[in-house]
Amino acid sequence: MKINNNSSRPPYNWQILLVLLICGAISSSYGQSKNEVSVYLTGAFSKLDYEVLQEKSDMENGFSIGAGYSYYLSHNWSIGTGAEMQYTEGSAYLSFFGDAYQTADMEGEEFEFRYNLENLREKQSAYFLNIPLKIQYETGGIIRFYAAAGAKVGFVVESEYDLEASSLTTSGYYEQYDVELSDPKFAGFGDYGNIKTSKSKLGLQTNFVLNLETGVKFKLKNEQAFYMGLFADYGLKNIQPEESQQNLINYNNEDPGNFIRNSLLTSASNSNDTSYVDEVKTLALGLKIQYAFQF
Numbered sequence: 001m002k003i004n005n006n007s008s009r010p011p012y013n014w015q016i017l018l019v020l021l022i023c024g025a026i027s028s029s030y031g032q033s034k035n036e037v038s039v040y041l042t043g044a045f046s047k048l049d050y051e052v053l054q055e056k057s058d059m060e061n062g063f064s065i066g067a068g069y070s071y072y073l074s075h076n077w078s079i080g081t082g083a084e085m086q087y088t089e090g091s092a093y094l095s096f097f098g099d100a101y102q103t104a105d106m107e108g109e110e111f112e113f114r115y116n117l118e119n120l121r122e123k124q125s126a127y128f129l130n131i132p133l134k135i136q137y138e139t140g141g142i143i144r145f146y147a148a149a150g151a152k153v154g155f156v157v158e159s160e161y162d163l164e165a166s167s168l169t170t171s172g173y174y175e176q177y178d179v180e181l182s183d184p185k186f187a188g189f190g191d192y193g194n195i196k197t198s199k200s201k202l203g204l205q206t207n208f209v210l211n212l213e214t215g216v217k218f219k220l221k222n223e224q225a226f227y228m229g230l231f232a233d234y235g236l237k238n239i240q241p242e243e244s245q246q247n248l249i250n251y252n253n254e255d256p257g258n259f260i261r262n263s264l265l266t267s268a269s270n271s272n273d274t275s276y277v278d279e280v281k282t283l284a285l286g287l288k289i290q291y292a293f294q295f
Contacts, residue, residue, distance in 0.1 A: 033223055033294035036070040036078065042231055044286020048090025048124050048204075049235070050277045052264050053097075060089035062284055070136065070292075078136045083129065086154065086233075088282055090124040092264055097165075101270035103251045105172070105187065112173040113188070113251045114180075119166040122264050126204055128154035128282075134211060144217040152233070154207030154282070161263045164196040168249070170259075188256030197261045203241040207282055210234045215288070227290035235281035241266050244275055 046062025066084025073079065098116040105111060134150025169191045173180040183190045215229015241263075248267040250260035268275045 034072045036072065036080075036225075036292050036294045038068045038070070038082075038227075038290050038292035039066070040068065040084075040227070040288060040290035041065050042284070042286060042288045046086075046088040046233075046282070046284035046286075048088060048126065048280055049283045050090065050092075050240075050265065050280045052092050052276045053094060055092060055094060058091045058093070059283075060091060062086070062088040064130070064284075066130070066132075068132070068290075068292075075140060076137055078138075079134070080136060080148075080150075081131065081133050083131060084152075085157070086128045086130050086284070088126055088128070088284060090280075092122050094120045096120075097248070099248065099270055100173075101247060104253055106253055106256060109174065110176075112175065113170065114173060115168065115170045115249045117165040117168055117249070120163070121165070122161060122163045124159070124161045124202060124263070124265065126159040126202070127157040128207055129157050130154045130207075130209065132211060134213075136213075138217055142219045144219065146213075146215060146217050146227070146229070148211075148213040150211050151236075152207075152209040152211055154209055156204050156206060156239075159202040159204040160199040161202045161265070162197050162199045163261050163263070164194075166194055168192040168195045168259075170249075186257055188251055188259070195261075200261075200263075202263060202265065203243060204280070205237075205239045205242065207235055207239050208237045209282065210236055213288060223294040225292045225294070227288070227292065229288050229290075231285065231288045233282065233284040235283065238279040238281065240277065240280040244268065245273075248276075 043063040045059050047059045050057050064084045064086035068080050068082030070078040070080035097120045100112050100114040103113050130152040132152040134148050136148035138144045138146035170189050171180050171182045172189050181189045211233050213229055213231045218226045244266050245268040246262040246266050252258055252260055265277050
């Protein structure tokens with residue numbers, strides 16, 4: 001007599017149910033929204049970070065606005081890129097500044113041009129088009145904590161500077177005659193009082209930035225989300241203009257009363273032949289708010 005023993009095998013209905021559960025799990029996993037598009041705004045503090053004559057540049061206001069795209073590798077991890085426009089400023093203040101160098105006057109006579117500035121202040125401003133690449137981790141749930149890290153390439157859209165001082169006095173020392181002239185002004189010598197330049201091109205270089213972020217992500221209805229967090233952008237590269245070793249106040253032998261005023265970032269001391277600024281980097285930190293939707 002033949003006996004069928006099915007006790008070691010699960011019933012056929014359980015096999016079907018197990019297959020359905022596995023398929024459901026796979027479908028759920030691959031059915032989640034993997035794409036996220038966002039717009040964001042950052043603000044608070046930023047600066048062009050440098051040191052001039054042992055004085056650090058001041059922290060100024062700054063902001064950026066951008067749009068991003070992220071692809072979710074899993075529920076928790078995503079990689080993203082995008083584009084943002086960033087505005088940053090820098091400024092330096094020196095109570096006294098002076099220098100001297102050899103040049104020639106309108107008639108070709110060589111002399112030493114000497115100048116002194118009081119309460120010198122220079123301001124710089126720059127717009128960068130940043131292209132970021134970052135990786136982000138976030139927890140689960142409706143309210144999620146997130147952390148992100150990455151890098152940005154910043155292309156200079158525009159960079160400018162302006163300079164002002166409460167006093168500019170100049171003179172010319174002619175060694176061959178052993179005489180120092182403090183006038184006339186048409187020759188470029190005298191007390192010119194308060195000076196202020198209009199904005200001029202600065203020529204900053206392409207930037208590379210380390211980006212760190214952390215904060216809270218609020219999941220909203222219809223695959224929408226709102227982020228609020230803190231960020232820090234630290235420049236990794238010296239973006240000082242390539243043109244350097246200039247005179248801050250340059251004697252113009254074609255029009256001596258009209259001096260050429262250069263930036264501290266591109267100028268050098270003639271007494272020791274060293275730049276006033278060794279390197280220029282960017283620094284930004286503050287609040288970031290972001291709206292996103294997934295599909």
